[in-house]
Amino acid sequence: xxxxxAVVTELEGRFGADAFTAQETRSDFPTLWTSxxxxxxxxxxxxxxxxxxxxxxxxxxxxxERFRKQRxxxxxxxxxxxxxxxxxxxxxxxxxxVGLADGDASLPTATGLWPAANWYEREVWDMFGVRFDGHxxxxxxxxxxxxxxxxxxxxxxxxxxxxGPYQLPDDRQDREQEALRFRPEDWxxxxxxxxxxxxxxxxxxxxxxxHGVIRIILQLDxxxxxxxLPEIGFHHRGAEKMGERQSWHSFIPYTDRIDxxxxxxxxxxxxxxxxxxxxxxxxxxxxxIRVMMSEFFRIASHLVWYGTFAQDVGSLSTVFYTFNDxxxxxxxxxxxxxxxxxxxxxxxxxxxxxxxxxWQGMVxxxxxxxxxxxxxxxxxxxxxxxxxxxxxxIGAYTVEEAIDWGVTGPGLRACGFDWDFRKKRPYSxxxxxxxxxxxxxxxxxxxxxVVRIEEMRQSLRIIDQCLKNMPPGHYKSDHxxxxxxxxxxxxxxxETLINHFLSVSxxxxxxxxESFVGIEATKGNNGYxxxxxxxxxxxxxxxxxxxxxxxxxxxxxxxxxxxxxxxxILGSIDFVLADIDR
Amino acid sequence: xxxxxxxxxxxxxxxxxxxxxxxxxxxxERRFLALLQDRYGPNRVGxxxxxxxxxxxxxxxxKEDWVPPFADRAVFVLxxxxxVITGLMSVAVxxxxxxxxxxxxxxxxxxxxxxxxxxxxxxxxxxWASNNKYALxxxxxxxxxxxxxxxxxxxxxxxxxxLAGSFSLREIVEAQSDIWFIVPQFLGFxxxxxxxxxxxxxxxxxxxxxxxxxxxxxxxxxxxxxxxxFFVGEYVGVTVxxxxxxxxxxxxxxxPVLPGIVWFxxxxxxxxxxxxxxxxxxxxxxxxxxxxxGWKVLLPLSLLNLVVTAGVLLLLxx
Numbered sequence: 001x002x003x004x005x006a007v008v009t010e011l012e013g014r015f016g017a018d019a020f021t022a023q024e025t026r027s028d029f030p031t032l033w034t035s036x037x038x039x040x041x042x043x044x045x046x047x048x049x050x051x052x053x054x055x056x057x058x059x060x061x062x063x064x065e066r067f068r069k070q071r072x073x074x075x076x077x078x079x080x081x082x083x084x085x086x087x088x089x090x091x092x093x094x095x096x097x098v099g100l101a102d103g104d105a106s107l108p109t110a111t112g113l114w115p116a117a118n119w120y121e122r123e124v125w126d127m128f129g130v131r132f133d134g135h136x137x138x139x140x141x142x143x144x145x146x147x148x149x150x151x152x153x154x155x156x157x158x159x160x161x162x163x164g165p166y167q168l169p170d171d172r173q174d175r176e177q178e179a180l181r182f183r184p185e186d187w188x189x190x191x192x193x194x195x196x197x198x199x200x201x202x203x204x205x206x207x208x209x210x211h212g213v214i215r216i217i218l219q220l221d222x223x224x225x226x227x228x229l230p231e232i233g234f235h236h237r238g239a240e241k242m243g244e245r246q247s248w249h250s251f252i253p254y255t256d257r258i259d260x261x262x263x264x265x266x267x268x269x270x271x272x273x274x275x276x277x278x279x280x281x282x283x284x285x286x287x288x289i290r291v292m293m294s295e296f297f298r299i300a301s302h303l304v305w306y307g308t309f310a311q312d313v314g315s316l317s318t319v320f321y322t323f324n325d326x327x328x329x330x331x332x333x334x335x336x337x338x339x340x341x342x343x344x345x346x347x348x349x350x351x352x353x354x355x356x357x358x359w360q361g362m363v364x365x366x367x368x369x370x371x372x373x374x375x376x377x378x379x380x381x382x383x384x385x386x387x388x389x390x391x392x393x394i395g396a397y398t399v400e401e402a403i404d405w406g407v408t409g410p411g412l413r414a415c416g417f418d419w420d421f422r423k424k425r426p427y428s429x430x431x432x433x434x435x436x437x438x439x440x441x442x443x444x445x446x447x448x449x450v451v452r453i454e455e456m457r458q459s460l461r462i463i464d465q466c467l468k469n470m471p472p473g474h475y476k477s478d479h480x481x482x483x484x485x486x487x488x489x490x491x492x493x494x495e496t497l498i499n500h501f502l503s504v505s506x507x508x509x510x511x512x513x514e515s516f517v518g519i520e521a522t523k524g525n526n527g528y529x530x531x532x533x534x535x536x537x538x539x540x541x542x543x544x545x546x547x548x549x550x551x552x553x554x555x556x557x558x559x560x561x562x563x564x565x566x567x568x569i570l571g572s573i574d575f576v577l578a579d580i581d582r
Numbered sequence: 583x584x585x586x587x588x589x590x591x592x593x594x595x596x597x598x599x600x601x602x603x604x605x606x607x608x609x610x611e612r613r614f615l616a617l618l619q620d621r622y623g624p625n626r627v628g629x630x631x632x633x634x635x636x637x638x639x640x641x642x643x644x645k646e647d648w649v650p651p652f653a654d655r656a657v658f659v660l661x662x663x664x665x666v667i668t669g670l671m672s673v674a675v676x677x678x679x680x681x682x683x684x685x686x687x688x689x690x691x692x693x694x695x696x697x698x699x700x701x702x703x704x705x706x707x708x709x710w711a712s713n714n715k716y717a718l719x720x721x722x723x724x725x726x727x728x729x730x731x732x733x734x735x736x737x738x739x740x741x742x743x744x745l746a747g748s749f750s751l752r753e754i755v756e757a758q759s760d761i762w763f764i765v766p767q768f769l770g771f772x773x774x775x776x777x778x779x780x781x782x783x784x785x786x787x788x789x790x791x792x793x794x795x796x797x798x799x800x801x802x803x804x805x806x807x808x809x810x811x812f813f814v815g816e817y818v819g820v821t822v823x824x825x826x827x828x829x830x831x832x833x834x835x836x837x838p839v840l841p842g843i844v845w846f847x848x849x850x851x852x853x854x855x856x857x858x859x860x861x862x863x864x865x866x867x868x869x870x871x872x873x874x875x876g877w878k879v880l881l882p883l884s885l886l887n888l889v890v891t892a893g894v895l896l897l898l899x900x
Contacts, residue, residue: 223869
């Protein structure tokens, strides 16, 4: 942390210097501790009173601190709840922490300030057992409703083998099914209104239109959606808990499976965060290779979205065309990385290998090939009048709503807000590239599509620049924490031998501290918050995913629309379930 | 005596042809769609993958015949039969060549419209009897959509009736020996084509099934041969609508050089392929948009068509 940003002075001016304790972290924004009593006033001040306010509750999570050893001067706490706020006006983040004691872990809710706090608070309750007083419906969100314990507490077992064999006798099955029964009263929904009985339609968890296992309960008046309720968690695999058992290196493959269409883009957010903790500088060549592969995956992800979105509004063919194109990207990915959807190819300190011989030809072919195809899809999809009738004016939200609900990525740019983290907070050398940030004005389904399609063209531009300007040099850093180290730097003498041996057997030991890096991923801002206790495994891995925030907005977007519109809306926000549930 | 035998053979042939055609259409649609969508389609079983037709039939005949315990059993069983029966009844009045045709009713056109109205019951009853919310939504959409589009379908054909001066399909075809009615009745043709799409609930008008939103719509609960009946019914519907277009607008069996039955077959195939191509090309409108389009655009147009046709005819005669 360099000199304290203005917000710290403003906070201290308002609440007094002793109201906060600053914490040194590796991330490039301030982290302040405050007390439970003062928290609501501080949050309110930051959201509504301060000049250029912190409009977005970017993340809300917790850390179980009870087994952490290296806390160097932080206030004492058993659980730390953490509010990550984002101010677009300042282009600054702020992290507020509140320490809680085990047995008295409760906080006042922030749902009054940010509607987005709803799901985040439910998640913290579900995972840590921290209560939020005044929350409208504090119940489990990711775990099954019948689950016992709070999984991200350190005493909760992390492995199936620690929990005894799983069995599902009839009585338990009945109990689980009964727990899933939807009762409108539990959610404050009415069964009828002014003589009209509503129909409750259960969409999912198995439904062709939901792109995965999610349940959305619709309150219908005829075909009009009065209200709806997304229920997530069916795809929860405990990625954050797994992070607490994997070495820094061996967690990389798990990140691929978070946004499973984003491939190495997930690796990028994670390794950047680890590199921030370790203070590792990555050579230029590795950076450009990373950018190139990430942009390939951005296109691949957008192509899947394009086809499935068109299919959601009934156009059958596009999905086959775009999957064919995506296959061409996978050919390149396969040649470069060896893998396809989940290459797990980025490494701490660089990438796994250098680019293969002849990569230029493959990349050049693709860069020349795709623009014509995109023009063709414009004709069959975007310019189609039926398609426009189905998507224009549907599922629109304003910039203010988007900021309030924590929307990032194309969904934010579609309502006329020029914000791309690659431009505003360049990482991995994005400031060296020329590209435009496409925006649109209406914020409806059609405009979200317009933005993504133009983004593919811009990604092609970036790839083209990578192709023309690939710097020479190493594909991995010389830093000792680089895992695995470059072969030339191993087995020359006892030092290099030991270093190599340790980093491939135990894995690297990352210095204690906290880091956070968020990147402009395929679907919005994807961030990794890492806490190291100075060991070979992370103490806490927090994965902030864009789809979680976007999915929470579904009721707002779909109220008053018809059932087919819901499908258009779902298609247009481009989520993947693993990115929501982790 | 031979006349009677011949007539029985024609009846059996004409009634079986749509069923066989429907089975072949499943293959044709899958291969042709695949061609349009840059993929292969079924190409492994038998020559050109034609064996898939047989394999599908074996599969669908041997599947468990299951009726959901919560369904209205009698109606649930009746519904799929209705769509096939009404489809086949319509075929009976279609004149295939000068000599081939099951029956030549003097109200053939009205009979066809009546049968297509009856077909609506199949979808509505299936949606109702399934006692499933998705099926119900599909059934509701189907009843609204098909009842509305029936109106324009009937009206759009009145121009043809005026020109031919008859409701008999055979006479309508014969009236086209000089010029196909598609030329003077182009607007009527377009409206009939659109209404026909809606009647057979094929994409882009497949709202009653709309797999992305309603899972499978009115036939969500159906499986085995009962589902197969809907499937066959849909293809019979496509065949019938195509055959009606050929009969009413494209001169039926008329055509140079080749024999009438070949011409009829070629024209029929052409329109079936148009149906399939549309499925590959278009997205699906929303329910209210479909209704608005019908009542606000198609209805005035078909009325206009009727009035103008009648006016021109009066002028020419006067």
